[in-house]
Amino acid sequence: MSGLRVDRPGLSTSVQDLGRPGQQRYGVPVSGALDPLALRLANALVGNPPGMAALEILALGPTLTVEADAIRVALVGSDVGLRIDGQDIPAGRSVTVLRGTKISIGGFTDAASCILAIEGGFDLAPVMGSRSTYARGGFGGFEGRALRVGDLLPLVLANATMAPERKAPPIDYGSGPIRVVLGPQDSWFEPGSIERFFAEPYTITVEADRMGMRLDGAKLDHAKGFNIVSDGIAPGHIQVPGTGQPIVLLADRQTVGGYPKIGAVIGADLPRLGRMRPGDTIRFARIEVADAEAARRAQAAAFAKLVQAIGPVIVVPTTEQLLQANLIDGVVSA
Amino acid sequence: MTPKFLAAGDAALVVEYGEIIDAALIDAVQQLDRRLAAAGLNGVVETVPSFRSLMVHYDPLATSSAELIAAIEALDAGAAAASGEVGRRWVLPVCYDAQFAPDLSDVATATGLAADAVTATHAANEFTVAVVGFLPGCPFMAELPAAFDLSRRTTPRTRVPAGSVAVAQKLSVIYPTESPGGWHLIGNCPVPLFDARWDRPALLAPADAVRFKPIDAAEHARILAAARDGSYDPRRECTA
Numbered sequence: 001m002s003g004l005r006v007d008r009p010g011l012s013t014s015v016q017d018l019g020r021p022g023q024q025r026y027g028v029p030v031s032g033a034l035d036p037l038a039l040r041l042a043n044a045l046v047g048n049p050p051g052m053a054a055l056e057i058l059a060l061g062p063t064l065t066v067e068a069d070a071i072r073v074a075l076v077g078s079d080v081g082l083r084i085d086g087q088d089i090p091a092g093r094s095v096t097v098l099r100g101t102k103i104s105i106g107g108f109t110d111a112a113s114c115i116l117a118i119e120g121g122f123d124l125a126p127v128m129g130s131r132s133t134y135a136r137g138g139f140g141g142f143e144g145r146a147l148r149v150g151d152l153l154p155l156v157l158a159n160a161t162m163a164p165e166r167k168a169p170p171i172d173y174g175s176g177p178i179r180v181v182l183g184p185q186d187s188w189f190e191p192g193s194i195e196r197f198f199a200e201p202y203t204i205t206v207e208a209d210r211m212g213m214r215l216d217g218a219k220l221d222h223a224k225g226f227n228i229v230s231d232g233i234a235p236g237h238i239q240v241p242g243t244g245q246p247i248v249l250l251a252d253r254q255t256v257g258g259y260p261k262i263g264a265v266i267g268a269d270l271p272r273l274g275r276m277r278p279g280d281t282i283r284f285a286r287i288e289v290a291d292a293e294a295a296r297r298a299q300a301a302a303f304a305k306l307v308q309a310i311g312p313v314i315v316v317p318t319t320e321q322l323l324q325a326n327l328i329d330g331v332v333s334a
Numbered sequence: 335m336t337p338k339f340l341a342a343g344d345a346a347l348v349v350e351y352g353e354i355i356d357a358a359l360i361d362a363v364q365q366l367d368r369r370l371a372a373a374g375l376n377g378v379v380e381t382v383p384s385f386r387s388l389m390v391h392y393d394p395l396a397t398s399s400a401e402l403i404a405a406i407e408a409l410d411a412g413a414a415a416a417s418g419e420v421g422r423r424w425v426l427p428v429c430y431d432a433q434f435a436p437d438l439s440d441v442a443t444a445t446g447l448a449a450d451a452v453t454a455t456h457a458a459n460e461f462t463v464a465v466v467g468f469l470p471g472c473p474f475m476a477e478l479p480a481a482f483d484l485s486r487r488t489t490p491r492t493r494v495p496a497g498s499v500a501v502a503q504k505l506s507v508i509y510p511t512e513s514p515g516g517w518h519l520i521g522n523c524p525v526p527l528f529d530a531r532w533d534r535p536a537l538l539a540p541a542d543a544v545r546f547k548p549i550d551a552a553e554h555a556r557i558l559a560a561a562r563d564g565s566y567d568p569r570r571e572c573t574a
Contacts, residue, residue: 232389264343
């Protein structure tokens with residue numbers, strides 16, 4: 001069987017795709033990549049469909065040995081890049097790696113996560129329609145958990161295709177404040193608290209994982225208590241428990257919850273938020289739903305252009321390589 | 335019943351019928367859920383019913399909040415009879431023995447009932463699943479008599495055993511797996527409630543009807559063992 005052997009798993013490396021929608025009525029979280037733009041682009045670079053399952057890497061990457069004839073991979077989301085048998089390969093391009101070669105990804109601080117996509121993807125059965133790992137529930141991905149030393153991740157392709165290597169311009173994640181649509185429980189907060197929420201900076205605490213990030217900043221006062229009758233939770237929802245400190249809910253968020261939700265981070269800003277790390281500061285800005293939907297469409301259009309801008313990797317050869325090439329030409333023409 | 339439409343970001347909206355737990359609100363939510371399932375509106379990804387509102391998750395690249403609200407209002411205005419699949423009916427075995435019911439005497443005190451009257455009331459009650467959440471496959475079932483309008487425990491337990499049957503707020507819940515929990519434990523149901531391999535991964539879904547059947551500790555142990563070795567399929571065994 002062709003596979004990728006895990007020599008070192010990294011801090012937390014798991015198989016993720018675009019998530020598992022459709023099962024929330026049964027209490028099953030959506031999950032999926034924290035940075036779906038990175039997943040889509042990494043897949044595009046290796047010629048996969050955009051939602052194919054890949055490895056999501058948090059903070060410190062794994063070391064993997066190729067146990068296939070050759071595989072084509074691409075890393076997107078962090079500038080950490082790949083180290084392949086001692087040679088550095090930058091992020092944002094594909095590269096083909098031969099059997100027995102070690103691929104390692106070091107520690108990185110420019111994003112919370114990055115994605116390593118493999119041409120053809122993993123030979124893993126989908127669970128409830130998705131290959132995303134939901135570690136709390138113990139299902140999906142590879143044995144329902146993050147990777148461990150010795151795991152052999154089965155691959156669909158035994159060999160890389162002959163496609164040329166490709167590279168992409170960097171993703172524009174946007175900038176400025178993180179935009180939030182108020183509701184559905186904004187009326188549960190003192191009006192002054194809503195103003196403070198949009199005026200004051202919040203810092204991401206160390207309590208941040210795939211489920212959500214606890215923030216620290218200006219305390220938000222509830223006007224009607226902090227226990228609501230549980231209702232649905234949307235992507236990026238910001239719930240505020242009794243402490244008055246907000247929690248932003250991310251990929252592995254629960255499906256329903258009983259704390260008032262002041263608002264939700266908009267879809268266009270979720271990938272950027274999902275990249276932020278403990279210690280980073282966030283400012284929030286208010287936006288109306290229609291403008292948020294327009295921002296999401298604009299992002300989708302810009303991202304489609306980015307994928308169209310993927311082009312071949314042009315390697316400028318060294319003098320030595322040129323000489324070698326000429327020698328070979330000479331042999332062939334002789 | 336006229337709902338409120340509330341924003342929940344740019345990929346979900348809330349259709350809210352009220353702010354409390356109430357059988358009429360639960361019913362209104364489930365009727366709307368069925369109407370939406372039958373309508374198959376463009377851009378709706380999934381709907382999540384809860385006690386007092388329906389969350390409609392949508393793809394903002396395929397539709398918009400404004401379009402969806404208009405479409406849902408048109409459904410309501412049409413006042414079409416609720417169509418689509420109404421819930422399934424289940425009878426779930428439960429053992430109320432003391433070993434599984436550490437909070438039974440507290441519940442008896444709080445409700446003013448004798449301990450065996452608490453379990454008899456629970457076993458005779460017709461429940462409707464209002465929400466499945468908190469954990470995959472975890473059913474919140476309505477509605478017990480008014481005496482069961484209990485607050486949660488002041489100190490939640492860090493470990494509630496899998497299968498625990500608990501009450502609070504006129505509701506009953508079954509913990510599908512071991513987890514922390516703050517409800518009052520009065521029994522244990524040995525039946526698996528969640529299996530990712532099932533077509534519908536949760537045994538119980540919103541709008542399903544549930545009754546409990548008291549069993550003794552020996553029968554509880556037998557079902558638990560059979561469920562573990564795969565010879566007990568609750569989808570077959572627990573159908574009413």
